[in-house]
Amino acid sequence: VMESRAINFGAGPSALPASVLQEVTKGLLNFSGTGIGVAEISHRSKEFTAYLQNVEQNIRKLLDVQPTHSILFTQGGGSTQFSAVVLNMLARHRLLHPELKDEDRVLDYVVTGSWSKKAAEEARRLGGTVNIAADSRKSSKDQKSFDNIPTADAYSFSKDPALIYYCANETVDGVEFSHDGTSPASFPFHLLPKNALIPLVGDHSSSFMSRPIPRLSDHAIIYAGAQKNIGPAGLTVLIVRNDCIVDVDAAARLGAIPVPICLSYKTLADHNSLYNTPPVLSIYVTGLVLEHMLQLGGLDYYADLTDRKSKKLYDVLKDGETKGVFKSKVKEGSGSQMNIVFDILGEGLLAKFIAGAEERGMKGIKGHRSVGGVRVSVYNAVTEDETDQLIAYMKQFAEQHEA
Numbered sequence: 001v002m003e004s005r006a007i008n009f010g011a012g013p014s015a016l017p018a019s020v021l022q023e024v025t026k027g028l029l030n031f032s033g034t035g036i037g038v039a040e041i042s043h044r045s046k047e048f049t050a051y052l053q054n055v056e057q058n059i060r061k062l063l064d065v066q067p068t069h070s071i072l073f074t075q076g077g078g079s080t081q082f083s084a085v086v087l088n089m090l091a092r093h094r095l096l097h098p099e100l101k102d103e104d105r106v107l108d109y110v111v112t113g114s115w116s117k118k119a120a121e122e123a124r125r126l127g128g129t130v131n132i133a134a135d136s137r138k139s140s141k142d143q144k145s146f147d148n149i150p151t152a153d154a155y156s157f158s159k160d161p162a163l164i165y166y167c168a169n170e171t172v173d174g175v176e177f178s179h180d181g182t183s184p185a186s187f188p189f190h191l192l193p194k195n196a197l198i199p200l201v202g203d204h205s206s207s208f209m210s211r212p213i214p215r216l217s218d219h220a221i222i223y224a225g226a227q228k229n230i231g232p233a234g235l236t237v238l239i240v241r242n243d244c245i246v247d248v249d250a251a252a253r254l255g256a257i258p259v260p261i262c263l264s265y266k267t268l269a270d271h272n273s274l275y276n277t278p279p280v281l282s283i284y285v286t287g288l289v290l291e292h293m294l295q296l297g298g299l300d301y302y303a304d305l306t307d308r309k310s311k312k313l314y315d316v317l318k319d320g321e322t323k324g325v326f327k328s329k330v331k332e333g334s335g336s337q338m339n340i341v342f343d344i345l346g347e348g349l350l351a352k353f354i355a356g357a358e359e360r361g362m363k364g365i366k367g368h369r370s371v372g373g374v375r376v377s378v379y380n381a382v383t384e385d386e387t388d389q390l391i392a393y394m395k396q397f398a399e400q401h402e403a
């Protein structure tokens with residue numbers, strides 16, 4: 001079975017460490033010495049609740065999450081959080097400023113790709129007053145020009161918004177906020193209000209646990225689906241500053257939109273994420289992946305690995321651009337370290353490139369259907385050696401098809 005596994009460059013769900021997957025089979029049959037498999041055991045058993053606590057502790061350890069923030073586990077993926085963040089943060093804003101009219105409760109969205117665009121659309125659907133604090137496209141009708149992270153002068157934040165939303169890594173478009181704090185493609189933290197509990201919300205779905213999160217403690221909410229770097233689909237991890245876990249029913253009595261019980265962060269927090277049945281199996285696998293990550297050296301290890309893999313890919317892409325075969329879809333300095341997106345120039349060559357990769361056992365590199373081209377995802381479980389194999393193929397392809 002192991003020998004027949006492909007190299008998986010898919011964007012999500014994506015590769016998981018093979019050694020962890022082998023371990024999963026043991027727990028499927030007998031979890032924690034109980035004689036009951038993990039997919040069969042009660043989520044309220046002492047073995048599972050202890051396991052869940054350990055998963056939380058490991059997330060705290062890996063990302064250095066302080067007691068100012070709670071870690072909550074839920075389901076529904078990133079898309080459900082598009083709604084949940086709006087409802088919980090509007091409830092918080094209502095409790096803080098009950099006197100304001102609805103239209104004065106502004107939600108600031110930074111739109112840098114198709115996921116943040118979707119999140120902004122959901123906020124509008126729920127009746128929020130949305131301010132697009134930045135939009136990286138040349139025109140708001142042009143879906144394909146999400147090719148850059150805006151520079152600081154492009155932002156206009158509201159005075160006291162209910163939330164300020166951004167997406168750390170745009171999985172489809174391949175642009176990512178920089179992590180080093182000095183690059184022009186960094187998130188403009190310096191433009192946010194000072195000395196306040198900033199209502200900053202970050203979708204970290206597709207870069208979660210690839211490296212430390214810049215200014216984590218300044219965030220109100222960080223969320224991520226597990227299915228890229230840390231586990232199977234089904235589990236969504238929330239890191240919520242404690243002042244953002246509010247009594248949504250009290251807010252509703254003051255006129256806020258009622259929050260469905262399982263979308264309320266207070267429900268999750270009050271029940272240690274066990275209000276209803278959690279995605280037990282997904283939590284189990286994620287827990288094993290996190291242990292594996294800690295053993296390898298935590299996020300320092302993965303940050304280095306990510307730097308090396310992505311730098312090599314961007315280098316070979318540049319070389320292929322010189323040869324007139326590849327063309328990056330994103331501006332230099334804005335490129336994602338997780339999802340590298342590019343076009344293949346020349347009639348019929350895209351299909352040929354993808355077919356050639358498949359023949360060599362490399363899968364999942366077709367670009368998202370909305371933008372086409374190639375997308376290579378190098379999440380944590382993709383090894384440097386696997387990346388090198390793709391790079392060797394890219395070099396060979398560029399030489400053969402040089403314009």
Ligand code: PLP
Binds near residue numbers: 078079171172205206
């Ligand atoms: N946000 C980002 C950055 C994503 O990449 C995705 C999915 O790929 C989503 C949100 C939506 O997540 P889900 O499919 O878990 O709802």
